[in-house]
Amino acid sequence: MPTAPMPEFPTGFRWGVSTSAYQIEGAAGTDGRGPSIWDTFAHPPGRIVDGSSGEVACDHYHRYAEDVALMAGLGVTAYRFSVAWPRVLPTGGGAVNPAGLDFYERLVDELLDHGIDPVATLFHWDLPQPLEDAGGWLNRDTAHRFADYADAVAARLGDRVKLWITLNEPFIHMSLGYGIGVHAPGRMLLLDAFPVAHHQLLGHGLAVAALRAHSTSPVAIANNYSPVRTVGDSPADAAAAAAYEALHNRLFTDPLLGRGYPPELGFDTTVVRDGDLDVIAAPIDVLGVNYYHPTGVRAPEEGAPLPFDLVPLTGYPRTAFDWPVVPDGLRDLLGWLRDRYGADLPPIQVTESGCAYDDVPDATGRVPDPDRIAYLEAHLRAVRAAIDDGVEVTGYFVWSLLDNWEWAEGFTKRFGLVHVDFDTGHRTPKSSYAWLREVIATARRGPVR
Numbered sequence: 001m002p003t004a005p006m007p008e009f010p011t012g013f014r015w016g017v018s019t020s021a022y023q024i025e026g027a028a029g030t031d032g033r034g035p036s037i038w039d040t041f042a043h044p045p046g047r048i049v050d051g052s053s054g055e056v057a058c059d060h061y062h063r064y065a066e067d068v069a070l071m072a073g074l075g076v077t078a079y080r081f082s083v084a085w086p087r088v089l090p091t092g093g094g095a096v097n098p099a100g101l102d103f104y105e106r107l108v109d110e111l112l113d114h115g116i117d118p119v120a121t122l123f124h125w126d127l128p129q130p131l132e133d134a135g136g137w138l139n140r141d142t143a144h145r146f147a148d149y150a151d152a153v154a155a156r157l158g159d160r161v162k163l164w165i166t167l168n169e170p171f172i173h174m175s176l177g178y179g180i181g182v183h184a185p186g187r188m189l190l191l192d193a194f195p196v197a198h199h200q201l202l203g204h205g206l207a208v209a210a211l212r213a214h215s216t217s218p219v220a221i222a223n224n225y226s227p228v229r230t231v232g233d234s235p236a237d238a239a240a241a242a243a244y245e246a247l248h249n250r251l252f253t254d255p256l257l258g259r260g261y262p263p264e265l266g267f268d269t270t271v272v273r274d275g276d277l278d279v280i281a282a283p284i285d286v287l288g289v290n291y292y293h294p295t296g297v298r299a300p301e302e303g304a305p306l307p308f309d310l311v312p313l314t315g316y317p318r319t320a321f322d323w324p325v326v327p328d329g330l331r332d333l334l335g336w337l338r339d340r341y342g343a344d345l346p347p348i349q350v351t352e353s354g355c356a357y358d359d360v361p362d363a364t365g366r367v368p369d370p371d372r373i374a375y376l377e378a379h380l381r382a383v384r385a386a387i388d389d390g391v392e393v394t395g396y397f398v399w400s401l402l403d404n405w406e407w408a409e410g411f412t413k414r415f416g417l418v419h420v421d422f423d424t425g426h427r428t429p430k431s432s433y434a435w436l437r438e439v440i441a442t443a444r445r446g447p448v449r
């Protein structure tokens with residue numbers, strides 16, 4: 001429990017929780033959903049630590065009303081979910097599957113009935129498999145297919161979704177999916193994955209136009225950022241850190257905010273056509289920031305395949321993911337965004353922040369998670385400090401509402417405010433849920449004078 005009252009947050013500050021479709025929905029073959037790259041990737045043994053897939057996951061597809069009730073009990077003002085592209089367009093293009101959109105319409109209406117703002121992410125990594133068969137995001141055509149998909153979703157839900165997020169973490173999708181192959185689609189192209197960056201960003205820009213044609217709601221992208229900490233003091237260490245900074249923190253933000261691609265990594269940019277950078281730099285209303293931890297970087301060995309070496313940061317507590325707990329990294333990151341992008345930086349919402357711990361029900365059936373409470377409290381204080389530093393931050397979403405299917409980690413990493421028994425689907429709010437409910441209730445009541 002907090003030792004001191006939480007600082008006050010600005011009136012209208014958005015309090016939310018985040019999830020994504022493949023991680024919670026299950027119902028993989030239901031109502032005409034087509035296969036995605038994650039259905040394909042999870043099947044051969046050896047890729048997912050516990051051999052699981054998201055075929056059933058939290059069965060949110062059938063339990064969404066119960067999950068919205070949990071959100072209402074928590075008092076959040078917003079819910080960030082993702083729409084599964086293969087539910088809406090089972091082959092990636094062609095005819096819309098109305099039953100897929102019906103599910104999101106039921107969810108959105110349930111949220112609105114409970115006074116919760118629906119925040120919809122269009123792409124949280126579950127590319128329709130037929131598009132992967134045609135080259136995935138290496139193929140420029142995927143950007144156009146994405147815009148068509150955005151159009152279909154916005155035509156149905158454009159009057160009710162309160163914030164649109166085009167892409168989730170295009171950097172993580174590129175690097176883990178196409179760079180080192182630990183996520184779907186499992187390609188290992190290292191820095192030759194650059195076209196995946198460009199085509200995702202082009203898809204984003206085309207989707208912004210499609211969304212604006214149907215909806216007056218604000219539009220955002222959710223990027224993952226990791227403040228770079230140089231390990232070592234040689235000029236080579238500093239150069240490696242600068243290269244990693246350009247890759248992780250600037251590759252997807254410099255072009256969005258009108259600065260073009262960072263030159264430090266020497267990418268082959270022949271896929272960039274005249275006019276593309278203008279499409280990509282279409283104004284956005286909010287920048288979504290997903291923050292988990294900083295990254296230690298030093299110079300690589302001679303002849304290494306990448307121009308940097310990532311090293312664990314020592315001297316911090318660690319989560320079950322072995323990620324260091326560094327709340328100041330979030331304050332530093334928000335200040336860095338403000339300093340680097342100045343007047344071009346839109347208001348920020350922290351669209352993901354959270355941690356995995358090995359949470360288990362105790363003998364009384366409660367799930368105590370004091371480490372998560374400490375994590376969230378410290379990160380909320382870091383956000384408040386950044387606001388005091390002059391950064392405009394207008395919301396904070398916890399990753400995640402539910403324990404869920406954590407990609408290559410399967411069911412072994414629990415990020416939820418709510419514990420899920422993956423055999424029965426039973427949900428149990430953890431102690432962090434009760435703690436956050438009080439924080440939100442106090443903040444929503446406003447200043448005590």
Ligand code: PNW
Pocket residue numbers: 020023168169172224290292352399406415
């Ligand atoms: C994010 N890293 O992914 C995703 O948006 C979520 O779907 C995911 O469940 C959550 O964070 C927790 O992992 C990340 O390697 C994946 O630093 C990997 C990293 C960061 C974020």
